Amino acid sequence: MALPEVCYGGLSGIHAAQLREVGRRRIIVQIDTGNVLGLELDRSEKVQSVKKKVQAALSVPTEQSALVFGDHVIEDDLSEVRSDTPLLLTRGLHRSSSTPCLSPTLDVSPPKDWSQPVELVGGSSECSPAMKQLIQDSVEAIHGGVVPVLATGGLGGAYYFKDSSGQSIAIVKPTDEEPFAPNNPKGFVGRVLGEPGLKRSIRVGETGVREVAAYLLDYGNFARVPATSLVKVRHSVFNVNREISVSYQGEGSPVAKIASFQQFVKHDSDASDIGTSSFPVSAVHRIGILDVRIFNTDRHGGNILVRKVENAGWRGGSFELVPIDHGLCLPETLDDPYFEWLHWPQASMPFSEEELEYIQALDPYEDAEMLRRELPMLREGCLRMLVLCTIFLKNAARSGLTLAEIGAMMSRELCGDNExxxxxxxxxxxxxxxxxxxxxxxxxxxxxxxxxxxxxxxxxxxxxxxxxxxxxxxxxxxxxxxxxxxxxxxxxxxxxxxxxxxxxxxxxxxxxxxxxxxxxxxxxxxxxxxxxxxxxxxxxxxxxxxxxxxxxxxxxxxxxxxx
Known part of the structure; x- marks a missing residue:
C-alpha cells in the first residue's frame, strides 16, 4: 500500500503543483481563541478577503480585527507573507461567540481544508530528513488508526504521537493548549493568544515557536536539542473547551491546531531524579551555553533528560544529557532566568578549548537573520535578546569567566521579599x-x-x-x-x-x-x-x-x- 503523502511546506506535492499552475497559494490563519484555518488564495487577494473567509468558516466577527505575525500588522497587501506562515487574527472588540456579527452581504462559502494530519509550517527549510521521516511515520500511523495520547504531567497540553507499531516518536504541543491559553485541557485558562502568559515577557501561544528556535540555534546539535518543527496538525484527540471555542463541533470531531512537533527521546531518567555530581562536565557546559544564549527562564531538572551511555554502568558516571522544553526562552524583555545547573560543580569548571572555539564562532547577527527567515512570526524583542545574550556570552568567555559566574551575573538575587x-x-x-x-x-x-x-x-x-x-x-x-x-x-x-x-x-x-x-x-x-x-x-x-x-x-x- 502506498504511504500517505506528507506535506512539506504545508501542501502535498500534487496539490502544491495544482496551486502553482493556477497562481494560487496557501496561508494559515489562527484566531485568538485558538481555531486554525488553512486558506487558499489568489495572488491578488488582500487582507479583507482573508477576513471574510475566516468569518464565513468560523462564524466570528472580523470587522475590527487585525491580521498579524509577530510584531508585524498586515495592512492590506499579503505579498510579503511567505506561504504557510501562521498568521494570527486578533480582535479589537471581543463579542459573544454565540451571536456572531455576520455581514448580510457576505457571499463567501466556507473554504475546504485540503490538509493532511501533519504539515510543516515553520523552519521547513532547515528541517532534517529525520524530522521529515518522523512526520511521515506519524501521518501513516494516524491513517492507520493509531491515536495520540495526552501526557498527564505538566500544566499544558502535550501529546505523544506514535508510529504504526504504537511506539512514541514525537511530542506535540498545541499553542492554544499552553497554560492560560483558551483550550488548555487542565483548567489553566483565562487569556487569549497574544496576551502575557506564565512569564510576562512571553505571550500565550508563542512558546511553540521558541521550541523550534532553540533547535535551530543548536548548531551541530552541540547541546543535543531534539529535532523540532512548527506544524499544523489535525486530530480529534486535541482538547477544545466548548465554552470558549467559536466552532465547537462536539466530541470526536477533528480540529486543526498550530503546534510544536519534537522528536521523542527515549531516556532512563531526568536530572531531578538522580544525583548530578557524576554528569559529564562537557554535557553540563553545552546545555548551559545554549541556556545563556537563549536566556532560558525555565531550565529545571525535569527538562534535562538523562540517558545511560552504552556499555557503561548506571553508577559509572557515563551519561548523556538531552535538554527539552524551551518554550520559555527568548523573552521579549529582560526577566529572571532560572538555571538549574547554576550551582552544580561542573558549572564552576573552566570551559574547554572546544567549547571556547564554539562560543567565539557564534555570530549573533547571522543567528537573528536566520530566525527572521525561518520563523518570521518571532518578535523583534526576542531576536534582540538573542543578540544581547550572545554578545554577553562571547565577551564573558573571552574574559575567562566560568559558566557559573556567567549564569550568576544574569540572575537576580533575593533581598528580603524583593529581587x-x-x-x-x-x-x-x-x-x-x-x-x-x-x-x-x-x-x-x-x-x-x-x-x-x-x-x-x-x-x-x-x-x-x-x-x-x-x-x-x-x-x-x-x-x-x-x-x-x-x-x-x-x-x-x-x-x-x-x-x-x-x-x-x-x-x-x-x-x-x-x-x-x-x-x-x-x-x-x-x-x-x-x-x-x-x-x-x-x-x-x-x-x-x-x-x-x-x-x-x-x-x-x-x-x-x-x-
Missing part, C-alpha cells in the same frame, strides 16, 4: 542611559554646528587644543559645553560606574520598572546600535568586578514553571 537587579540588568540600564545621553549630545552638537559660523568653529578648535586661549563670552560658553562632554566621554567606565549605578537604583529599584525601560523592540535601529556599543564597552569592567569581588553565592529558590 535585586542582576548584574546583566545593571549593565544594560547604564548602557541605555549612556546611549541615550550620547545620542542626545550628538543631536545637540549637530544642531549647534548648523548655527555656528566659520569663525566660531576655528575658535572652538583652538580652545580644545589648549585651554589658555582667551575667548569671548558667547563662543566660550559653547566651547566649554563641548569640552565638558568630550571629557565625560573619555572618562573610563570604571570610574563613573559606582555613581551611575547608585543614581540608577535610587530612581528605579524595582525590577519591573527596569524591564519597562529596557524594551529592546521599542528602540530604533540607531538607538539599538548605540546601546550595544555602550553595552560592550561596559562589559569588560563588569567582568573584572565579578572576578575580583569574590562574592559568595547563595542557592536561589527555584521559580520553575515546569510545563
Amino acid at each position: 535585586e537587579l542582576s548584574e546583566l540588568e545593571k549593565v544594560c540600564m547604564v548602557a541605555k542611559l549612556q546611549a541615550d545621553k550620547a545620542l542626545a549630545e550628538e543631536a545637540e552638537e549637530e544642531e549647534e554646528e548648523d548655527q555656528i559660523d566659520e569663525e566660531d568653529l576655528e575658535l572652538e578648535d583652538d580652545i580644545l587644543g589648549n585651554f589658555s586661549i582667551e575667548i569671548d563670552e558667547e563662543s566660550g560658553e559653547q566651547s566649554r559645553k563641548r569640552l565638558l562632554r568630550r571629557t565625560e566621554r573619555s572618562t573610563p567606565p570604571s570610574s563613573v560606574w559606582k555613581s551611575q549605578v547608585q543614581q540608577l537604583l535610587q530612581e528605579q529599584t524595582r525590577h519591573q520598572q527596569a524591564a519597562e525601560n529596557l524594551v529592546f523592540s521599542a528602540m530604533s535601529d540607531e538607538e539599538w546600535e548605540a546601546f550595544l556599543g555602550q553595552f560592550e564597552e561596559l562589559l569588560e569592567d563588569a567582568f573584572v568586578r565579578r572576578k575580583t569581588d569574590n562574592l559568595n553565592f547563595v542557592q536561589r529558590l527555584g521559580t520553575s514553571c515546569q510545563f
Whole structure:
C-alpha cells in the first residue's frame, strides 16, 4: 500500500503543483481563541478577503480585527507573507461567540481544508530528513488508526504521537493548549493568544515557536536539542473547551491546531531524579551555553533528560544529557532566568578549548537573520535578546569567566521579599542611559554646528587644543559645553560606574520598572546600535568586578514553571 503523502511546506506535492499552475497559494490563519484555518488564495487577494473567509468558516466577527505575525500588522497587501506562515487574527472588540456579527452581504462559502494530519509550517527549510521521516511515520500511523495520547504531567497540553507499531516518536504541543491559553485541557485558562502568559515577557501561544528556535540555534546539535518543527496538525484527540471555542463541533470531531512537533527521546531518567555530581562536565557546559544564549527562564531538572551511555554502568558516571522544553526562552524583555545547573560543580569548571572555539564562532547577527527567515512570526524583542545574550556570552568567555559566574551575573538575587537587579540588568540600564545621553549630545552638537559660523568653529578648535586661549563670552560658553562632554566621554567606565549605578537604583529599584525601560523592540535601529556599543564597552569592567569581588553565592529558590 502506498504511504500517505506528507506535506512539506504545508501542501502535498500534487496539490502544491495544482496551486502553482493556477497562481494560487496557501496561508494559515489562527484566531485568538485558538481555531486554525488553512486558506487558499489568489495572488491578488488582500487582507479583507482573508477576513471574510475566516468569518464565513468560523462564524466570528472580523470587522475590527487585525491580521498579524509577530510584531508585524498586515495592512492590506499579503505579498510579503511567505506561504504557510501562521498568521494570527486578533480582535479589537471581543463579542459573544454565540451571536456572531455576520455581514448580510457576505457571499463567501466556507473554504475546504485540503490538509493532511501533519504539515510543516515553520523552519521547513532547515528541517532534517529525520524530522521529515518522523512526520511521515506519524501521518501513516494516524491513517492507520493509531491515536495520540495526552501526557498527564505538566500544566499544558502535550501529546505523544506514535508510529504504526504504537511506539512514541514525537511530542506535540498545541499553542492554544499552553497554560492560560483558551483550550488548555487542565483548567489553566483565562487569556487569549497574544496576551502575557506564565512569564510576562512571553505571550500565550508563542512558546511553540521558541521550541523550534532553540533547535535551530543548536548548531551541530552541540547541546543535543531534539529535532523540532512548527506544524499544523489535525486530530480529534486535541482538547477544545466548548465554552470558549467559536466552532465547537462536539466530541470526536477533528480540529486543526498550530503546534510544536519534537522528536521523542527515549531516556532512563531526568536530572531531578538522580544525583548530578557524576554528569559529564562537557554535557553540563553545552546545555548551559545554549541556556545563556537563549536566556532560558525555565531550565529545571525535569527538562534535562538523562540517558545511560552504552556499555557503561548506571553508577559509572557515563551519561548523556538531552535538554527539552524551551518554550520559555527568548523573552521579549529582560526577566529572571532560572538555571538549574547554576550551582552544580561542573558549572564552576573552566570551559574547554572546544567549547571556547564554539562560543567565539557564534555570530549573533547571522543567528537573528536566520530566525527572521525561518520563523518570521518571532518578535523583534526576542531576536534582540538573542543578540544581547550572545554578545554577553562571547565577551564573558573571552574574559575567562566560568559558566557559573556567567549564569550568576544574569540572575537576580533575593533581598528580603524583593529581587535585586542582576548584574546583566545593571549593565544594560547604564548602557541605555549612556546611549541615550550620547545620542542626545550628538543631536545637540549637530544642531549647534548648523548655527555656528566659520569663525566660531576655528575658535572652538583652538580652545580644545589648549585651554589658555582667551575667548569671548558667547563662543566660550559653547566651547566649554563641548569640552565638558568630550571629557565625560573619555572618562573610563570604571570610574563613573559606582555613581551611575547608585543614581540608577535610587530612581528605579524595582525590577519591573527596569524591564519597562529596557524594551529592546521599542528602540530604533540607531538607538539599538548605540546601546550595544555602550553595552560592550561596559562589559569588560563588569567582568573584572565579578572576578575580583569574590562574592559568595547563595542557592536561589527555584521559580520553575515546569510545563
